[in-house]
Amino acid sequence: MEDPTRCSVIIVGAGISGITAAKVLADNGVEDVVILEAEDRIGGRIRKEQFGGVTVELGAGWIAGVGGKQSNPVWELARQFNLRTCFSDYSNARYNIYDRSGKIFPSGVAADSYQKAVNSAIQNLQNQNQLDADADASQFQTPAAPKTPIELAIDFILHDFEMAEVEPISTYVEFGEREFMVADERGYELLLYKMAETFLSTLDGQISDHRLKLNKVVRELQHSRNGVSVKTEDGCIYEANYVILSVSIGVLQSHLISFSPPLPNWKTKAMIKCEIMVYTKVFLKFPNKFWPCGPGKEFFIFAHETRGYYTFWQHMENAYPGSNILVVTLTNGESKRIEAQSDEETMKEAMDVLRSMFGDDIPDATHILVPRWWNNRFQCGSYSNYPIYANANHQLIRDIKAPVGPIFFTGEHTSEDFSGYVHGGYLSGLDTSNAILQEIRRNQGTMF
Numbered sequence: 001m002e003d004p005t006r007c008s009v010i011i012v013g014a015g016i017s018g019i020t021a022a023k024v025l026a027d028n029g030v031e032d033v034v035i036l037e038a039e040d041r042i043g044g045r046i047r048k049e050q051f052g053g054v055t056v057e058l059g060a061g062w063i064a065g066v067g068g069k070q071s072n073p074v075w076e077l078a079r080q081f082n083l084r085t086c087f088s089d090y091s092n093a094r095y096n097i098y099d100r101s102g103k104i105f106p107s108g109v110a111a112d113s114y115q116k117a118v119n120s121a122i123q124n125l126q127n128q129n130q131l132d133a134d135a136d137a138s139q140f141q142t143p144a145a146p147k148t149p150i151e152l153a154i155d156f157i158l159h160d161f162e163m164a165e166v167e168p169i170s171t172y173v174e175f176g177e178r179e180f181m182v183a184d185e186r187g188y189e190l191l192l193y194k195m196a197e198t199f200l201s202t203l204d205g206q207i208s209d210h211r212l213k214l215n216k217v218v219r220e221l222q223h224s225r226n227g228v229s230v231k232t233e234d235g236c237i238y239e240a241n242y243v244i245l246s247v248s249i250g251v252l253q254s255h256l257i258s259f260s261p262p263l264p265n266w267k268t269k270a271m272i273k274c275e276i277m278v279y280t281k282v283f284l285k286f287p288n289k290f291w292p293c294g295p296g297k298e299f300f301i302f303a304h305e306t307r308g309y310y311t312f313w314q315h316m317e318n319a320y321p322g323s324n325i326l327v328v329t330l331t332n333g334e335s336k337r338i339e340a341q342s343d344e345e346t347m348k349e350a351m352d353v354l355r356s357m358f359g360d361d362i363p364d365a366t367h368i369l370v371p372r373w374w375n376n377r378f379q380c381g382s383y384s385n386y387p388i389y390a391n392a393n394h395q396l397i398r399d400i401k402a403p404v405g406p407i408f409f410t411g412e413h414t415s416e417d418f419s420g421y422v423h424g425g426y427l428s429g430l431d432t433s434n435a436i437l438q439e440i441r442r443n444q445g446t447m448f
Helices: 016-027 073-080 107-132 149-160 170-175 190-196 249-254 265-273 332-339 343-358 393-401 422-444
Strands: 005-012 033-036 048-051 054-057 062-066 085-087 178-182 218-224 227-232 237-245 258-260 275-277 279-285 299-302 312-315 325-331 367-369 383-385 407-409
Touching (some): 005 016, 005 227, 016 033, 016 422, 048 367, 054 325, 062 073, 062 170, 073 178, 073 422, 107 149, 237 422, 249 265, 279 343, 299 343, 332 343, 343 367, 407 422
Antiparallel strands (some): 048 054, 275 383, 279 325, 299 312, 312 325
16 A cells, blocks of 8 residues: 555545635645545536537536625636526516416415415424424414425425525625526536636646545544544545545445544534525436516416425526527435436426427427436535524534644535535635634644
8 A cells, every 4th residue: 555645634525615625725825735526527516418419517616796785705716717697586576477278377376375485484494493492382383384386386496495484684784685597508517617727736627636635535533633634435544633624514424434543522513403495407408498487487386285396496598598408407305206206207297297388289399417426425415504503503514614623624515605506615614724823823833
């Protein structure tokens, strides 16, 4: 076996947090960094693929929080590198709700149902806040659960897409309420590659730096006051003074990485409490478009008696005119269900839904693309999902983020204000690398 590779800092994971942290360290003189990435590419949950003649984003696809007094740092990166985006507004989706006979619910019915759902969500929020304050639960007003197809559909879009309507979300408060979809043939990942190129060497446009090691699956992490030793699945060993774990919270929960000595109970208990959102965008390519286009028609909803059953649809004509691609978003239980079945079964289900909305004479889809984030052992889901009502979440996130000796934790799940967002991952990478720089300066007495 070769001697262990020694460096100052090991970074596990080359997603937005890991690349950002590595760049900050390099910019501040800590250049002997090794980045261990389990897959054959950088990007993590930012991932593009060619489909139907265009580039589609399998994971993160929007820059959320634009147009406010404070500029979103990811939006600034997008502008710096001329990333192509298009404005995306799904607020009209609630007025494009189809029933199973293909009729659109009257706008008044949709508006009433939506307001009922908002009131219910607000009541649930108040109940939880009272519960957090140890109030008498017998005084709670329990709102009726959604039952009808339109109620279930609106409940789905409200809680899976429009949380800001219920509780002010920091992203929209801090950075603005506009959202832009990435529609660039180079992909959202362009931002990561451009950052990486500032401190990693390239050859013929490809990263060739020995400090970035792809296809390196970290399985064991030994730690002590003297530093860390990391062992990968192929038997390689890397040693460092510090390690930054930028893997997803789902990977931390999955025990893909073993720790010796084990992480303390307060850390593991906190990690277990964080929920994982599975968010699946299924892409369908057609020979021609048969759906309505134009202002307010980019998104449409299917009301089904099963919550989240092929509910939220989007056409890609605004992003890529003439692409003839539809995207349907599924989450959590429905995501896991379709991941377990064949793409042919998923296509049949999706076509049955589309024919309910637009008639039996619409053409068959020619291609389908079904990402599988839940069953990807290097992701184990899409993003962290902290309940918006729990005031105790801040302490929970702090516990998840807190270092254990030389082990530092980063990622969107460690962002107190922006968990679940790309900018949350970016900002957490900044925070974690700066924390390590402070630690290095304190221990070595060196100013970088």
